[in-house]
Amino acid sequence: MPKLSQSALHPAYPIRTPRLLLRPLSTNDVDALLAYRSLPDVCRYVPFEPMTREVVKDRLATVWANHGLTHEGQALTLGIELAATGQLVGDAVLFWHSREHGGGEIGYVLHPDHAGHGYATEAAHELLRLGFDDLGLHRIVARIDERNEPSARVARRLGMRQEARLVHNELFKGEWSTELDFAMLADEWPAHRTVQN
Ligand SMILES: CC(C)(COP(=O)(O)OP(=O)(O)OC[C@H]1O[C@@H](n2cnc3c(N)ncnc32)[C@H](O)[C@@H]1OP(=O)(O)O)[C@@H](O)C(=O)NCCC(=O)NCCS
Structure with a gap:
């Protein structure tokens, strides 16, 4: 029987990649987050609606407050900062859906x-590394x-890998959405760990 080795994820911050620093979001990031999370074009294919200052502050105090992952069902959202300038240019999230x-x-x-x-x-790419190498996940997906x-x-x-194309599977923001499901397995990760993007 396969043995899964997930326990918890407690990264040391900031996490450095060739050009970026990844680190938890803070109340200092409100304006930078609003600058893109309030834009309708940015929100078109994501579950959230254009955010107000109040929504951003509420998220910072709740779902974005995690600095690690200790239980399934949690999400770790990290700010994407340009190492050269310190500017916050985006954010990325790793969900831990299932320990089993x-x-x-x-x-x-x-x-x-x-x-x-x-x-x-x-x-x-760094989130995949955290998920596979540090948390010990078996399979990570992206639904697009x-x-x-x-x-x-x-x-x-x-x-x-693209594994599925689910035709009109969700009524999303008033329109049928066709979902592409991508996945990578822990066994496949070593072949991609050192790939230069
Ligand atoms: C999805 C999203 C993050 C993609 O942004 P992006 O800038 O295209 O992606 P990247 O930052 O990885 O940049 C990749 C592009 O930069 C180019 N590029 C330029 N210099 C590069 C470099 N040094 N290294 C890698 N790529 C480089 C790549 O060729 C690629 O362009 P292409 O897709 O036209 O071939 C962005 O469109 C977005 O935020 N959308 C709104 C939110 C959203 O929909 N999120 C996804 C929900 S599923």
Whole structure:
């Protein structure tokens, strides 16, 4: 019987990648978060609506307050900061869905002014590393609206396999959404760990 080794995740911050620092969000980030999380275009294919200052503050005090993962059902949201300037340009999330199945999920959001440089891919690559190498997950997925082509390209660049195309499976923000399901297994991760994005 396969043995899963997840216990908990307590990263040392900031986490450094070639060009980024990943670290928990704080109340100092309210303006920077609002600058992109309030934009309708950014929210089009994500579950949240354009955020107000109050919503951002509430999230900082609740779901974004985790600095680690100790129990299934939790999510770890990290700010994506440019190492060169200290500017917060986005955030990325690692969900721990199931201890029994070793299941997790990733997501990412960037300020549009900072798209097109590979920052989301670089941050998401680090989330896969945290999920597989440090938490011990067995399988990490990304669920993406088919119309969200930049996001699907991120998943493909990471080396995630497209496993499913669920046609009109959710009524999402008033329209049928066709969902692409991407996944990577822990066994597949070593082949992608050192890939330069
Ligand atoms: C999804 C999202 C994060 C993708 O942003 P992105 O900037 O396209 O992704 P990256 O930051 O990884 O950048 C990749 C692009 O930069 C280019 N690039 C330029 N320099 C690069 C470098 N040094 N390294 C890697 N890629 C580089 C890549 O070629 C790629 O362009 P392409 O997709 O046209 O081929 C962004 O569109 C977004 O925030 N959308 C709104 C929120 C959202 O929908 N999130 C996903 C929910 S499922």
